[in-house]
Amino acid sequence: MPAPCKPTVAVFKFSSCDGCQLQLLNMEDELLALAGAVEIANFLEARRRVLPGPYDIALVEGSVSTPHEAETIKKIRGEAKLLIAIGACATAGGIQALRNRADADEYARHVYPHPEYLHYLPKATPISAHVKVDLELYGCPVNKEEVLEAVTALLQDRKPNLPQHSVCLECKRNGTVCVMVAKGMLCLGPVTRSGCGAICPANGRGCYGCFGPQPGVDLKTLVPTLRAMEKDPREAARLLSHVSGFAPAFANAAEEILAEEKKQ
C-alpha cells in the first residue's frame, strides 16, 4: 500500500465520558471537509477502520486511571509526531480525579460488590503525568473551535491562537451582569481560563472552573473572598474540586481551605 500523502490524525480515548470526542463529531459543518483534508487513521467512536501508526497528530481524550492505560499512552506517544491532550480529563485528570484525594479502594467497595475484579490506579492523572504532551486544550468538554484551530495551525506549522485570559473578561465582552457581585454567587471566573464563552454566568450561575486555572493565576485574593461568601467555607473547596480540581492551582487552594477549616 502506498503511504497516504494526507496528514494522519488519530483520536484515542482513555478514562472519560466521550464528550470531547463527540465535540469532533459535533463539527457538523466542518466534519466532512476535515475528513477530506486529513486521513482519520484511528477514531473508534466514528469509524471501524484502523490504520497503523505513525500518526502526524494524536488527539487524546481522557485521563490515565488504569495500569493498562499507563502502558497504552506510552505506545501512542511513540507513534505520534504531535500529541494533543484534549479536555479536562486529559489535561487535569478530569472528573475521575475527584477520587484522588480519597481512598480509591474505599470507593470501589462502595460502588462494586466485587472490587477484586477491578483494575485501577490509586489516582487518575493527566496525560502529561505520563508522557510529553505537545499541546493541551482545556475544558469539559473541549471547545471544538479550539481543536480545529489547533489541528489547522499545527498542520500549517504555526502556533495555534488560543485564549489565555480569564472567564471574567468574557463576561464583560458579553455584557453579562456579574453573578458574584449582583447575586452573591460563588464564581471561579476570575481565575479560570476562558474558552467557553462564559456560559455559566450567562446562564445565571457561577463558574465551576471547567477550563481549569488561567495560566500563572494566583488564587490568594480570590480564596478569602470565596470563603467569606458562604456560611460553610467547604462550599468553596467543593467548587474548586470539580472537573479541573486536580489542576495544581485549584487543588492547592482547595486543600488550604480544608486545612484552615480543620484548625478552627
Next chain:
Amino acid sequence: MSATKSTEIRSIEVPALARVEGEGGLYIGVKGGKINQIKVNIYEPPRFFEGFLRGRSLYEVPDITARICGICPVAYQMSSVNALEAAQGVKITPPIRALRRLLYCAEYIESHALHIYLLQAPDLLGQESAISLAEVAPEVVTKALRMKKVGNALLRVIGGRSVHPVSTTVGGFYRWPEKAALEALLPELEWSAQAAVDEVRWAAGLAYPEFEVDAEYVATRHPDEYGVLEGRVVSSTGLDIPPSEFDRHYLEEHVAHCNSLHSHTQAGNSYMVGPLARFNLNHGQLGKTSQSLIKELKIQFPIRNPFKALLARSFELVDAYEDAVRLIREYRPEGPSRILFDPKPGEGSGVSEAPRGLLFHKYTVGAGGLIEKARIVPPTSQNYARMEADLWKFAPTVIAKPHEEATLACEHLIRSYDPCISCSVHFVRWVNEDTV
C-alpha cells in the same frame, strides 16, 4: 488475520468494535465447532461516580452525573433532578417541566441522529463508517449532519453548550432561555421534522438481518405522553411500578469479566431497555405523524428484531422534532425558572429515558443537603445480559460465514443497542479453543 475457508471454524481476532461510546470487548469462544462462551467484556475503566458523589452538595449532582456520558448528559441531569426533587418534596411548575422536555428533545435529536446515520446505518449500507459513506453517498451524510446540528443548537440555546449543558439545577433552571433565540431555530426544526418523516420510510426499507428474539421490554411510562422525562416503570410482562420500587425488581450483579455491573430481573432474566423497548411498549402515545406512519408502513408490534432499534429511533426522532416545534411555539417563561427550597434530609428515586434506555438514580440526602448515598443504574448495564442472550442465539447463525462477515454481524448486533460504554465495546474476539 488468517484467511480461511468458510467451512472451517476459525480462530479469529479482530482489533476493535467501533462506533460505540466507550471501551469494551466481545469474546466468543468456539470449541468442537460449537460456540461455548460469549462474554461482553467491558474494560472501560471503573469510574466510581457513586463514590465521589458522597459528601457533595445535592446542587452539584446534575453537573457531576452529566460527566458520566458526553452523549447523553441531559438524561443524567434529568434522572438526577427527578430523584433529588423526590427526595426533597420539590414540585416543579408546568413551564419548568415543558422546558425540561424541550431540552430532552434536543438531546434525543442529537443522540438519535448521531446513532442512526453515523453509527448504525453504515452497517446496513455496507460501509465501515459515515466517513466512507460520505464518499459514496454524500447526500445521506450531509442531510444527517444537518438533522443532528439543530439538536445541538437547541441544546446550546437552553443550556449554553451541547455537551454538559450548564442550565439545569435541582428545582428547575438557573434562568429562562430567550424566546427569540428558541424561535430562531423553528425553520430548521421544521425542515428536520419533514426530513425525519422521509427517513422513517427509508429506515423501514433497510435490509435488516433476519433475526428475532423474545425479550422482556422495560421502559418508562407516563399517563399523558410518550414516557421520556419521567413516569412509572413498566414491562412487557405486566410490571407497573413507581421508580422507588425499581431496585427491588431489577438487580445488578458484578461479574468477573466486566467493569460494568450486569442487571437482571428478580427472577434472574435478562431484559431490554432502549428505543425498541419504548417503541414496543408505548408506541400508542407517539404523535399523529408517527401514528399514520405506523399504519402506512404496517408496523407489527412487538418488533422482536433488535437490529430494528434503528427504526424505533427514527420514529422517536420524528416525535422529538415535532415536540420541539410545539414546545417552542407554546413557550411561556412564566414564574420562577427555579423552585427554591431548603435542603433537608431525605431519600428519593427517579427515572428518565436516556436515548439508549431507562436510567435510574437514587439518592440519600443528609444534613445540609449533602449526598450520603447514590445509586445509578445506566441503560447499558441493564442491556448487557440481553446482548449476551441475543448473541447466544445470533452467533451460531453467522459463525460459518467468512470471518470478517461473521464478526461484523456480531458487532452490528451490539451496536444496534447503542451501548454507551462510558456510561462500554472495543474488541471482538472469536477464539477457537481447540487451537489454543
